[in-house]
Amino acid sequence: MKTQTKLWAVVPAAGSGSRFSKTELKQYQYIQEHTVLEHTVNRLNSLDLAGCVLAIGAQDNFAKSLSFQHVDKLHFCLGGSERVHSVLNALIYLSGIAHEDDWVLVHDAARPCVTSDCLTRLVKSAQHSNQSAILAIPVRDTLKHVVSQNKIEKTVSRELLWQAQTPQMAKLGVLKNAIEKALANHIVITDEASALEYVNEPVHVVQGRSDNIKITYTDDLELARFILQSQDHT
Numbered sequence: 001m002k003t004q005t006k007l008w009a010v011v012p013a014a015g016s017g018s019r020f021s022k023t024e025l026k027q028y029q030y031i032q033e034h035t036v037l038e039h040t041v042n043r044l045n046s047l048d049l050a051g052c053v054l055a056i057g058a059q060d061n062f063a064k065s066l067s068f069q070h071v072d073k074l075h076f077c078l079g080g081s082e083r084v085h086s087v088l089n090a091l092i093y094l095s096g097i098a099h100e101d102d103w104v105l106v107h108d109a110a111r112p113c114v115t116s117d118c119l120t121r122l123v124k125s126a127q128h129s130n131q132s133a134i135l136a137i138p139v140r141d142t143l144k145h146v147v148s149q150n151k152i153e154k155t156v157s158r159e160l161l162w163q164a165q166t167p168q169m170a171k172l173g174v175l176k177n178a179i180e181k182a183l184a185n186h187i188v189i190t191d192e193a194s195a196l197e198y199v200n201e202p203v204h205v206v207q208g209r210s211d212n213i214k215i216t217y218t219d220d221l222e223l224a225r226f227i228l229q230s231q232d233h234t
Contacts, residue, residue, distance in 0.1 A: 006050035006102045007123065008094055008172070012086035013037055013109035014057040014079020026215045027109040028062060031225045036215060038066050039112035039228065044105065044167075045069045046116040047123060053093055054109075055079035055086035084179060084189040091176040100173030103127065106192050107167040110215040113227045114167070118208045122169055125206045132170035132201055134193050135208035136162040165208050168192040174201060 013027050027037040034042075037054075044052060045068075053075045056063045068074055077093040079086035087106055094104065103126065107114070118135055126133040143156040168191060170178075178195040189195050193203045211227045213220060 005127075006098060007047060007105065008050050008098055008102055009041075009044045009047075009052040009105045009107060009167070010055070010087060010090040010094070011037075011041060011044070011052065011107055011109050012055045012079060012083050012090065013063065014055050014060070014086045015083060015109070026221070029215075029221055031112065031221070031228055035066060036112050036221075036224070037063065037109050038068060040107065040109055040114075041074075042069045043112065043114050043116070044107060044119070045073075047105075047119055049073060050098070050102070051075055053077055053090040055090045084183065084195075087192065088176070088179050088183070091172060091179070094172055095176065098172055100171065100176075102172050103169060104172045104175060105167040105169050106175075108214050111166055111212060112215070113224055113231065114165075114212045115209060115231065118206075118212065119167065122167060122206045122208075125204065126169045129204060131204055132168075132174065132193070132196050133204040133206050134168040134191075135165040135212065136205040137165065137208050137210055137212075138162055162205050164191055164193060165212050165214075166191070170196060170201070170203075 028035050031039060041052060051073045054063060055077050056079055058078060077089050080089055122133055122135055139158040139161040143158055145153045145156050147153045175192060178199045178201060182189050182195045182198045187198050196203050213224060215221055215224050
């Protein structure tokens with residue numbers, strides 16, 4: 001009899017956040033009396049997770065003191081120098097407590113606005129097709145290819161272009177193998193899908209929402225605050 005696969009989440013939260021602030025970490029900024037990271041993890045906990053692994057910095061003494069929902073399902077591991085290394089460390093940690101056929105959702109620490117509906121549709125899509133999937137939205141704006149001295153060379157067709165978001169979902173063993181192979185061959189990994197693409201693993205897009213923003217710059221924090229307040233009243 002086949003064992004039911006479990007669903008896990010991984011949140012790489014060891015980044016320096018240099019584009020947000022040279023002295024402050026974006027995941028620890030407060031919105032409505034909770035940190036961005038608390039909002040993010042609590043959104044993921046709307047799913048029936050077996051557990052959630054946070055990859056944090058070696059000097060991070062703050063994350064474990066936060067008020068997360070379902071704290072009994074929370075795990076911590078040491079992050080890495082780059083996001084991809086943090087994700088891999090979390091996957092290695094998971095390999096000790098999870099099955100390689102279990103599903104893993106990798107979600108940015110600074111994406112606190114992802115909705116439960118988007119999470120549910122992503123999980124159902126991946127499980128139904130038995131293939132990796134990511135949240136993404138079609139590119140809406142006209143894109144320009146710009147060369148030296150800010151000169152437009154041409155307009156780029158947006159017809160087939162999607163903007164990737166997170167979570168990104170794959171089987172634990174498949175994703176771990178893909179990242180390890182890509183890193184071994186010095187391939188630049190910008191997200192989990194790029195590693196899966198490198199090993200020719202099919203990845204589907206599930207249309208998300210434009211309010212699933214990633215907090216990158218300081219003004220994004222105010223936008224996230226507005227979005228969370230708006231979602232609370234819908």
